[in-house]
Amino acid sequence: MFENLSDRLERSFKILKGQGTITEINVAETLKEIRKALIEADVNYKVAKTFTDDVKKKALGQNVLTSLQPGQLMVKIVHDELAQLMGGSSVDINLKGSPAVILMSGLQGSGKTTFSGKLANLLKSKRGKNPLLVACDIYRPAAIEQLKVIGGQINVPVYAEEGNMNAVQIAQHAVKFAKQNNHDLVIIDTAGRLAIDEQMMNEIANIKAAIQPQEILFVVDSMTGQDAVNTAKEFNERLNFDGVILTKLDGDTRGGAALSIRSVVTKPIKFVGTGEKMDALDTFYPERMADRILGMGDIVSFVERAQEMYDEEESRRLSKKLAKNQFDFNDFLSQLQQIKKMGNLKDIASMIPGVGKALKDVELDDNVFKSTESIIYSMTPYERERPDSLNGSRRQRIARGSGTSIQEVNRLLKQFDDMRKMMKMVSQNKMPGRKK
Template identity: 85%
Template sequence: MFENLSERLERSFKILKGQGSITEINVAETLKDIRKALIDADVNYKVAKTFTDEVKEKALGQDVLTSLQPGQLMVKIVHDELARLMGGTTVDVNIKANPAIILMSGLQGSGKTTFSGKLASMLKSKRGKNPLLVACDIYRPAAIDQLKVLGEQIGVPVYAEIGNKDAVEIAKNAVKFAKQNNHDLVIVDTAGRLAIDEQMMKEIAAVKAAIQPHETLFVVDSMTGQDAVNTAKEFNDRLDFDGVVLTKLDGDTRGGAALSIRTVVTKPIKFVGTGEKMDALDTFHPERMADRILGMGDIVSFVEKAQEMYDEEESRRLSKKLAKNQFDFDDFMGQLTQIKKMGNLKDVASMIPGMGKALKDVEFDDNVFKSTEAIIHSMTPFERKNPEVINGTRRQRIAKGSGTTIQDVNRLLKQFDEMRKMMKMVSQHKMPFKRK
């Protein structure tokens, strides 16, 4: 996401950095190019103009022209303004009540049902909540089934009333059910439409009035660009929602919705969806997103993802094995599993400063580990524990069993041996990082 915008902004800053002296004229030229870059990224024209006007005012007010490093100061000003444009600070979802009720709204196809499942999974695993998903989409035949499949996938019950065509009654009954069954979180999935219509608006407004949710979220497909912003405004005028969820930010999106929506509806972006998997959901951090847009990476999110996967007891066990050079293929498989849990490899790698640009044209296959896993699974338990016994005959059998070549098996064994030596050296000098 934002790749094109990042490239355009980088080129804009080069206009400034390439000058022998910095003047109001080339500052204005840089800002003009930035405005074009924002508009090309599908940012609302008024938002783009106001943004560059604010940057210009702050740039001239902070003596960019006489600064020793005007280019760097300009990048900082743009960074701070981008963060402010997207809300400035992270805003948490309101789940303090018992039960806390969250109402979903949005057009059909925006990803409401999938997001409902993702949010239930996130709040269950990270906040210790006992959620109940509620199927209030009474028009789309597959909606209830889809929610039930997601609920089963994440271990969360789904409340549905087959045959009942009264969404308000279903929502009210679901809240009663939650109170009776000790669910401290109720997530209500509502009906969407192909376009905004009066019937839909009246229905969801009636559901909101009946259950008095503590949080109403507007779910929007970020790939729809300015249409997303216009739809958000119409929904907000009727529902006065509390926050925005941007889905499909991993797709071919120019990012305009993320940069415009906060200004147009004056409501915070609270979550971003970055894939189809149930764990592909992130809390929205304006400053971190500004870092990523300007190619600075997002090392804080990277460390947080790593810490989520970090098991202190497992780390101690591995440290002892590494010190004795006993790291084996079973341990290696465990590490691969942890890496895969961190999410899309390219997205994770792009969080590291400088990596986003380096990986721009690199295609990452999420199945990149499949052949490695197949080779390891084709080994016997004894071979996984004792890689040094894998001779030529064993290598032939492993290659045949995994559907790979002997060269693939040889390459993996060589890489594993080199990695084991390197990890032993590291373990003798550094301990694994610990939570603070």
Template identity: 80%
Template structure:
């Protein structure tokens, strides 16, 4: 995400010359280029100008340590201001009600229904909540069916009334249903329109007035850039929503909406959609996003995603198998499945500092593991457990069964053997082992 902006900012910092101090002369060209980069990223003009003015004011006259280049100091200042521009710190969703009521708003096509399902999934799996989805879009064809399918995907019940065309009544009835069934969160999915119109605004205002939500979220497609900001402003004037949700952020190479919306509407970005899967939803962290924009990676988010898939008992079992040199293809394929659950491979790689820039022109397909999986699944159960028996004839059979070549099968087996050796060495070299003796005396 934000590849274009990241690349432009990186070029801008290289313009900064001079040693010892950042002066008005050596900073002028850099900030002029930074402002142009922000405008090209579809950032609001007033926001871009105010941003560069603030950076200039904070940078001028700052002494540069002998171990730090002027460009590095400028990166630090820009990083802090980017984080501040996007809100400074993450703001959590309000779930104080009993049940907590969350109202969705936004234009048609912004991704409200899909986000409703993703949020329900997040609250269920990470917060131990019992959400109920309420289908209050009575206009769009198949809207209720879409929410029903989404709810089925994430294992969350959906309240719907096929004959009732009054969204206020449906929302109120959904809340009664939640109280009766013990659901502690109600997510109200409302109708969107192709453009802002008076009827829609009156309707959603009426729903808000009737149900008194704990949280009203404005859902917007981040790829619409400045249009997203303008729409957010108009919705906020009528609804006074509590937070913004940016969908399709994984496809946004510019970043205009993320960088402008907080300043223009003075409301925090709370969530970002980062893919099509129902678990592709992240809490918005301004500092981490600033890291990613400036090519510093996002190692904290990467670790958090890994921890979500981490099973302590499974890790202990695996460690014992590695120590005994019993790590097999069943374990190998299980590790691949864990990695795939963490999200898009290129996005995961870009969270590692420095890797994002290296991969900017390289396409990493989510099907990168497909041939590996095909080869392993073409093995017999005995072959997966005992890789040593994979002789020439077995490898030929596996190649035919997986639609690959013998060379590809050989390459995978070789990589597997090298991985197993490396894992065993790392396990043997743990503190306290003979190869890596403890420092305790």
């Protein structure tokens, strides 16, 4: 996401970096390129113009013209203004109430049902909530079944009334059911339409009036670009929602919705969906997003994801094996699984400063470890525990069994051997040039 915008912004900053003398003309050229980059990314024209006007005021006010490093100072100003444009700081979800009721809104296909499951999963695992999902989409074929499947995946119950075509009643009954069964969180998935219509708006407005939710979230597909902003505006006028959810930010999106929507509806973006899996949901941090747009990475989010996957007991076990030089392919496979749990590989790479840009044109999908896993799974338990036993005939058998070549098997064994040596040196504090 935002790759084209990042490239265009980087080129615009080079106008300043390549000049021996910085003038108001240079700055104006840079701002013109920045405005073009934003509009190409599908940012609302008025938002883009206001943004560059604000950057110009700040740039001239902070003496960019006489700065020793005008390019760097301009990047900082643009970064700060981007963060401000997207809200300035993160805004938490309101979970007050017994139970706390969250009402989903949005068009059909925006990802409301999937997001409802992701949110239930997040609040259950990280906030200790006991959620109840409610199926109030009574029109879309298989909508109730879809929510039940999602609920089954995350082990969260789903309240549904098959055959009842009164969504307001279902929502009221669900809240009553939640109180009786000790659910402290109710997430209501409502019906969407292919376009805004009066029937849909009346129905969701009536649900809001009947259950008085603590939080109304508007779910929008980032792929729809500027249309997403217009839709958000119309929904907000009717519902006065509390926050925006951007889904499909991992797709081929230009990112304009993320940059425009906060300014147009003056409501915070609270979460972003970054994949299909139930844990592919992130709290929205404007400053971190500004970092990533400007190619600075997002090391804080990277560390947070790594910590979420961190298993202290597994780490202690691994440390003992490393100290004894007993690291084997079972341990190697376990580490691969930990990395995969962190999410989409290209998304993870983009969080590390400099790495995302270096891998811009490299295809990095979640199948990148498949051949490695196939090779390891083709080993016997004895071979996994004793990597040194893998002689020529064993390697040929493993290559046949994994559908790979003998060269690929040899390459993996060489990489494994190098990694094991390095990990042993680290565990014994013997890295070259390192003082004890």
